[in-house]
Amino acid sequence: MARFAMAIDTTRCVGCMDCVVACKTENDVPEGLCRDWIVQEARGAFPDLRLEIRSERCNHCDHPPCVHCCPTGASHVESFGSLVEIDPKLCIGCKACLAACPYDARTIHPDGYADKCTFCIHRLKEGLEPACVAVCPTHCMHFGDLDDPASEVSRLVAARRNHSLIPEAGTGPRIFFLT
Amino acid sequence: MIELTTTRANELVDPLLHVWGWEIPVYLFLGGWVAGIMILSGWFLLTDRSRSVRCSCYLMPSVAIGLLSLGMGALFLDLEHKLYVWRLYTTFEATSPMSWGSWILLLVYPALVFTVLLRVPAPVAERFPALDRLSERLLSRPRWLWVAGGANIALGILLGIYTGILLSALGARPLWNSSVLGPLFLASGLSTAAAFGHMVSREVEEREILARVDNFLLGGELALFGLLLVGLATSGEVAQAAARLVLGGPYTAVFWVLVIGLGIVLPLVVQSLAVRHVIRHTVVAPLLVMAGGVALRFVIVAAGQASQWPVL
Numbered sequence: 001m002a003r004f005a006m007a008i009d010t011t012r013c014v015g016c017m018d019c020v021v022a023c024k025t026e027n028d029v030p031e032g033l034c035r036d037w038i039v040q041e042a043r044g045a046f047p048d049l050r051l052e053i054r055s056e057r058c059n060h061c062d063h064p065p066c067v068h069c070c071p072t073g074a075s076h077v078e079s080f081g082s083l084v085e086i087d088p089k090l091c092i093g094c095k096a097c098l099a100a101c102p103y104d105a106r107t108i109h110p111d112g113y114a115d116k117c118t119f120c121i122h123r124l125k126e127g128l129e130p131a132c133v134a135v136c137p138t139h140c141m142h143f144g145d146l147d148d149p150a151s152e153v154s155r156l157v158a159a160r161r162n163h164s165l166i167p168e169a170g171t172g173p174r175i176f177f178l179t
Numbered sequence: 180m181i182e183l184t185t186t187r188a189n190e191l192v193d194p195l196l197h198v199w200g201w202e203i204p205v206y207l208f209l210g211g212w213v214a215g216i217m218i219l220s221g222w223f224l225l226t227d228r229s230r231s232v233r234c235s236c237y238l239m240p241s242v243a244i245g246l247l248s249l250g251m252g253a254l255f256l257d258l259e260h261k262l263y264v265w266r267l268y269t270t271f272e273a274t275s276p277m278s279w280g281s282w283i284l285l286l287v288y289p290a291l292v293f294t295v296l297l298r299v300p301a302p303v304a305e306r307f308p309a310l311d312r313l314s315e316r317l318l319s320r321p322r323w324l325w326v327a328g329g330a331n332i333a334l335g336i337l338l339g340i341y342t343g344i345l346l347s348a349l350g351a352r353p354l355w356n357s358s359v360l361g362p363l364f365l366a367s368g369l370s371t372a373a374a375f376g377h378m379v380s381r382e383v384e385e386r387e388i389l390a391r392v393d394n395f396l397l398g399g400e401l402a403l404f405g406l407l408l409v410g411l412a413t414s415g416e417v418a419q420a421a422a423r424l425v426l427g428g429p430y431t432a433v434f435w436v437l438v439i440g441l442g443i444v445l446p447l448v449v450q451s452l453a454v455r456h457v458i459r460h461t462v463v464a465p466l467l468v469m470a471g472g473v474a475l476r477f478v479i480v481a482a483g484q485a486s487q488w489p490v491l
Contacts, residue, residue: 017186037187039490045180056187065350071277072266090266093259095191095198096277102351102488104192112260166488169350 003062004081004119005146005174006133007156008055012140015040015053019132019141023057026120026131030110035117036132054177055132055141057117058105059165060084062172066097066106066114075114081145083121088113102169119143146174183490196352196484202257204476207342209250210280211368211472212375213287214339216243219372219392220294221331224324229298232388234380237298239372240291240331247287276348280341287338290330297327339365346483354421354486355479357410363403367472370396374446374468377460386460390450393468397447404439421486430482438478442471 015038023029023036036057043050064084067075074090075097077083091113098106098114109115120130128134133141144151149158156162157176164173191198216239223229229236258264268285272278296310297317304311317323343364346355373393380386411422425434446464453460 020186033189034187037185039186040184042182042184043180068274069277069348071272071275071281072263073270073272074266088260090263091260092263092266093261094257094277095259096275096345096349098192098198099196099484100349100351103490104187104189104196104487106192107189108191108198108259112258112263165490169488 001079002081002145003147003174004060004083004124004143005153005157005176006119006130007142007153007160007162007176007178009140009142009156009160009178010052010054011179012138013053013055014138015055016137018135018137019055022131022135023117023120026123027118029115033107033109033115035115052177052179056103056105056165057132057175058084058101058119059103059171059173059175060117060119062174063170065100065102065171069096069100071096078121080121081119081124083119084116085118085121086114086116102166102171103173196487199257199480199484201477202253204473204480205253206250206257207345207364207476207480208371208473209246209253210284210342211339211364211476212371212469213243213247213250213291213368214335214342214365215369215372216240216246216375217287217290217331217335217338218369219376219389221328221333221335224294224297224328224331227324229324232380232382232385233298234382234385235376235389237295238300238379239376240294241300242375244288244291244295247284247291251284276341276345280338280345283334283337283341287334290327290334294327294331297323336365339368342368346479349483351488352421352483352486353417353488354411354424355483356418357407359403359407359410360479363400363407364476366396366400366403367475370400371469371472374465377450378462378465387454390454390460390464393465394447394450394454397443397450397468400443401439401447404443417488420489424482424486425478429485430478433474434478434482437474438471441467442474443468446471 017038020034020036029035039054039056041052060083067077072090072092074087078085093112106114106116129143133143142152142156144153146154148154160178162176162178164176187193219235220240223232223236267281299310299314340361343361347357347360350356370393373389377386377389408422411418424430446467449464452458
């Protein structure tokens, strides 16, 4: 079983939001909601400022608290790429998973079930990349199997300095921001 | 200086998590109250005091059936995908407190109904003589009292602690992420049940017992609150930030005035004077205890949603 992950080169990302628009178009994300978003983090004091632009989404964690707290099994780790997915037919909309996610990556679809980034699993099964990765004009997003040492993601994470979000929460996030 | 700018503005999670409104605090309060009733009823049944404290043993469990139904109604109202609620009972998810809770609630109903059947309320017995005869047959065998008492205590403890663990298992919200929350909610539920019995019982002896029990529980609650806050305030930065929500932050006033002051300390003082026969027993202290229980759930649920890990 693959363990899909994403590496995002923050030195290339310009925050153009093409990934956000691609996701909304590909997944028919309802108006007012988004499954991925852009965060700009400015650190330091003038003139020693450092800007990091990140395209963020569900981290498809190795130890997903959203899955552990789900009372119906709607949130689950699927077998194709170890991705955290939601079965709307099982979801009761209790919102425990929204409260359990330290990244606040989930939301409630207007139809009542929990919703979030799927890494475009429907495209992955056709051999395509997630929509956000496919459209990125700066090619800052890289996608692949973290368990395959030869994959581009594995090589980048091994070779480049990187960080993930809130690793101290113990969730094992699988999105790596290259710096 | 760190400045974050985000394009995300999702409903329910931005700018701060606000997924649970009034329904969940009400559900947690009513669930805790029912748990407290079950434990008190079970304890009195097991210690063979059912003749002197009939209200706690038999009347309160019948009220609890209604309270539990109201609580589950509030929980149902909170669900966003209501027609799929039956999915709770097509699986058991061992890591999910909510799954545990849904199955515990399913067991609580028969335990409460069985306890009520031990001594059917007079108006019901008059209308349904068969139920009265059933009560007589059950009471003729002390074994059934033990079964009802044991089941009530076990399920009451599970239900009471569950209402706290439901929140404390959510590690993403540092204010909730304390093992003290389960015992705290259990103590609060027991205190609410004792206060309710103190308020509605017509037996002087029962009211006296329940007031003393309630005083002990209120003292326990204060100790547990102390442990909760000390634990958070002496832990890492994330937990310290969570503690500051009620120690100088936006929830300080409601927490210290409504939950601690009016909900615990004042009724503790009033009831302490009442059990020493300095003043008369009135409904004031029990009502304050119950209102404090409601305030506790509202404050903890709201403040917990405002506590988060810094995404830096």
